[in-house]
Amino acid sequence: MQLLNGLDKGGAYALIALGLTLVFGTLGVVNFAHGALFLLGAFCAVTFQKILTISKKILDPSITYFDAYIEQPYLEIWFGETGLAIIDYAVPLSIIVTIPTMLLIGLAMERGLIRHFYKRTHAEQILVTFGLAIVLQEVIRHFFGANPIPTPAPDIVSGSAAVGTWIGLGENFVYPWWRLIYLAVSTAIISSVFAFLHLTTFGMVVRAGMYDRQMVAFLGINVQRKFTIIFGLAAVVAGVAGAMYAPILPPDYHMGMDFLVISFVIVVVGGMGSLRGAVAAGFLLGILQSLASMTAVSSLLPGIDQIIIYLVAVIILLTRPRGLMGRKGVMED
Amino acid sequence: MSEKHEITRRQFTKAGLAVAAMPMFYTKGAWAAKDFANNPGNSSKITLGFNVPQTGAYADEGADELRAFKLAVKHLNGEGDGGLMNTMKPMNLKGNGVLGKKVTYVTGDTQTKSDAARASAKRMIEKDGVIMFSGGSSSGVAIAVQGLAQELGVLFMAGLTHSNDTTGKDKRRYGFRHFFNAKMSGSALGPVLKEEMGTNRKAYHLTADYTWGWTQEQSIQETTEGLGWSTTAKVRTPVGAGDFSQFITPILNSGADTLILNHYGKDMINSLTQAVQFGLRDKQVNGKNFEIIVPLYSRLMAQGAGKNLEGILGTANWDWQLQDEGSKAFVKSFGTEYGFPPSMAAQTCYVQTLLYANACENAGTFYPPEVIRELEGFKFDGMGNGATEYRAEDHQCFKDVLVVRGKSNPSSQYDLLDIVKEVPRADVEYDASIFGGELGPYEV
Numbered sequence: 001m002q003l004l005n006g007l008d009k010g011g012a013y014a015l016i017a018l019g020l021t022l023v024f025g026t027l028g029v030v031n032f033a034h035g036a037l038f039l040l041g042a043f044c045a046v047t048f049q050k051i052l053t054i055s056k057k058i059l060d061p062s063i064t065y066f067d068a069y070i071e072q073p074y075l076e077i078w079f080g081e082t083g084l085a086i087i088d089y090a091v092p093l094s095i096i097v098t099i100p101t102m103l104l105i106g107l108a109m110e111r112g113l114i115r116h117f118y119k120r121t122h123a124e125q126i127l128v129t130f131g132l133a134i135v136l137q138e139v140i141r142h143f144f145g146a147n148p149i150p151t152p153a154p155d156i157v158s159g160s161a162a163v164g165t166w167i168g169l170g171e172n173f174v175y176p177w178w179r180l181i182y183l184a185v186s187t188a189i190i191s192s193v194f195a196f197l198h199l200t201t202f203g204m205v206v207r208a209g210m211y212d213r214q215m216v217a218f219l220g221i222n223v224q225r226k227f228t229i230i231f232g233l234a235a236v237v238a239g240v241a242g243a244m245y246a247p248i249l250p251p252d253y254h255m256g257m258d259f260l261v262i263s264f265v266i267v268v269v270g271g272m273g274s275l276r277g278a279v280a281a282g283f284l285l286g287i288l289q290s291l292a293s294m295t296a297v298s299s300l301l302p303g304i305d306q307i308i309i310y311l312v313a314v315i316i317l318l319t320r321p322r323g324l325m326g327r328k329g330v331m332e333d
Numbered sequence: 334m335s336e337k338h339e340i341t342r343r344q345f346t347k348a349g350l351a352v353a354a355m356p357m358f359y360t361k362g363a364w365a366a367k368d369f370a371n372n373p374g375n376s377s378k379i380t381l382g383f384n385v386p387q388t389g390a391y392a393d394e395g396a397d398e399l400r401a402f403k404l405a406v407k408h409l410n411g412e413g414d415g416g417l418m419n420t421m422k423p424m425n426l427k428g429n430g431v432l433g434k435k436v437t438y439v440t441g442d443t444q445t446k447s448d449a450a451r452a453s454a455k456r457m458i459e460k461d462g463v464i465m466f467s468g469g470s471s472s473g474v475a476i477a478v479q480g481l482a483q484e485l486g487v488l489f490m491a492g493l494t495h496s497n498d499t500t501g502k503d504k505r506r507y508g509f510r511h512f513f514n515a516k517m518s519g520s521a522l523g524p525v526l527k528e529e530m531g532t533n534r535k536a537y538h539l540t541a542d543y544t545w546g547w548t549q550e551q552s553i554q555e556t557t558e559g560l561g562w563s564t565t566a567k568v569r570t571p572v573g574a575g576d577f578s579q580f581i582t583p584i585l586n587s588g589a590d591t592l593i594l595n596h597y598g599k600d601m602i603n604s605l606t607q608a609v610q611f612g613l614r615d616k617q618v619n620g621k622n623f624e625i626i627v628p629l630y631s632r633l634m635a636q637g638a639g640k641n642l643e644g645i646l647g648t649a650n651w652d653w654q655l656q657d658e659g660s661k662a663f664v665k666s667f668g669t670e671y672g673f674p675p676s677m678a679a680q681t682c683y684v685q686t687l688l689y690a691n692a693c694e695n696a697g698t699f700y701p702p703e704v705i706r707e708l709e710g711f712k713f714d715g716m717g718n719g720a721t722e723y724r725a726e727d728h729q730c731f732k733d734v735l736v737v738r739g740k741s742n743p744s745s746q747y748d749l750l751d752i753v754k755e756v757p758r759a760d761v762e763y764d765a766s767i768f769g770g771e772l773g774p775y776e777v
Contacts, residue, residue: 001582009576060745065668068745146392148602150639160612172585176610179578248610249575250602250637254390258575293579295568305579306571 010286011186035260041242106235148250271326382457382466472496501768642739
């Protein structure tokens, strides 16, 4: 069960780290606002749910000092059971709006801010993107408050799957349906990104640009435009990861920062600029973190679950300074 | 040779002043002549400090506390409808500020971090000259700033803090808590748990790894083991863990039939949501329905947990749906001012401000040792939760405690908790010496 937990957590880590690595590998930008893109994705789901549940307010007449009311969503009033079913599927349906929204946000971010920092130092890039991340999270806090917002999965997948019964490990081995779906979706997204980069001409140009940007430009290809699109794609990946994560962890304004630090460690462990490294390190560290939380382990080594990721990072960087699959010359100047 | 006894003019003057000052020891307000930290002296105003989380995970709760503080200041200065000044008994407040001085305030952001809270409190005391400060949302913070209050000789009227340590081993003469504590939660919950869940259960604790979590775990364990339950495991979880799945999966095979979540705020919302996702509430163990208990509840938390909280038992310090005159007056006042009902954090902060002001009026001075003496053992009513006493031995308020349950069919967006039982104060009282600690001196 802890292995499944680790895979699930690793899926989220890998998706964020994949986007970070894409941006770093193509644009050479250390984007500390990437966690905020995960946050914005989650709040796309929250906003979509709020829009679907815009309600008629039926005032409670017994309360006179303020407006206390029961809400009945207009979708339910207009369409009855069908309306309720649409509301129930708010999170999966929100993906439809999350993709274009995040693409637009990504493109606007790259054109409006990030491109002005291509030739600046990594320290300046970190400062400006970290500042942007704080601004975005405070905007979210202003509009949505500091409390987590319940964003449930559809009823049909809100319970647990009898995984143990399927594989003969007993009925106590259950796992939430939505987490299984998340694992499947994250695997599918990661596969799609790799397929896109390896099986399309666009992807081939991007990969070539990641290795030698100048040479590709000499061939008359507008690498910059392709990299801008890649930034948008990275935003979409982070956004979809965030939206799908909303039922697992009720979104709050700080969730992007919570994931960002770990994701950077994952990128470093995987090797700066290595997409395969980011994905492998995401899953590896997710699994290790879950296994370290097992009672048998934590009773032997108290607090190990809190430091395991950083401990592994230190060990890997000491033995393989470029990370698991890092390339020579990247971040070594 | 006879010894000559001559009295110099200086000695005569000293003796005369001593005799003249003697009645001051027996006269209310006489201490006003004595200097102390941030003595307002002849100033026409006093400044209070409201140190609440304005950023971070408890920012919403902090915002509600701040609203309550502002309302209290308004009422003390004779503005608005007077709120609990209409129901508090006994009361010396006149609606003309405190001791005739207008009340002003400054605010600070604790960020729910002990170091930030101490820095903010220190600034309030040293730069803004506050004569009392208040605020809360974390016991770690309350204990940290309470120590500072004792060092600097400025009273701290704690807001939301539920750890036994605040008025236990870390109690301070300059710190007072109106809010209830983990021990009282356990005492209140016990009989209800026995009635609804029986005397033969196996409890599994998930506990936030800091002072509040530890003391709540201990108090609830004492209560449940007193009922005959056994404790399967006590697992500490880091504050702000986010994903609790790795802590929840071991519960499934542990043989436990009850999960006790010693979590608050965001941690509680996340751990409960995930416990429900893992099917714990649908489980049957040892022939019983698996149950979840959340010993400390708040309405703001209930909003975040949504449907997951339905039917779950816990305790609360106060709820806006109470029907006593004090609660109704406060809900009316707060609701009219802000357009929604107050949280229990807001209620305790409001009451603390009025209690401090009233103690100053009773003492006839702002001199902290005299104000402290007025608060120690002060008995009052009409502020919600029935007849209440500030116990002198540990500065813990004793009043009725609410056992609540997440509501299944709310009648409004604020109607999230059912009050299962109002546990009388006598049932939650305990010997002040059990937690140890020293209050410290009056004079600092």
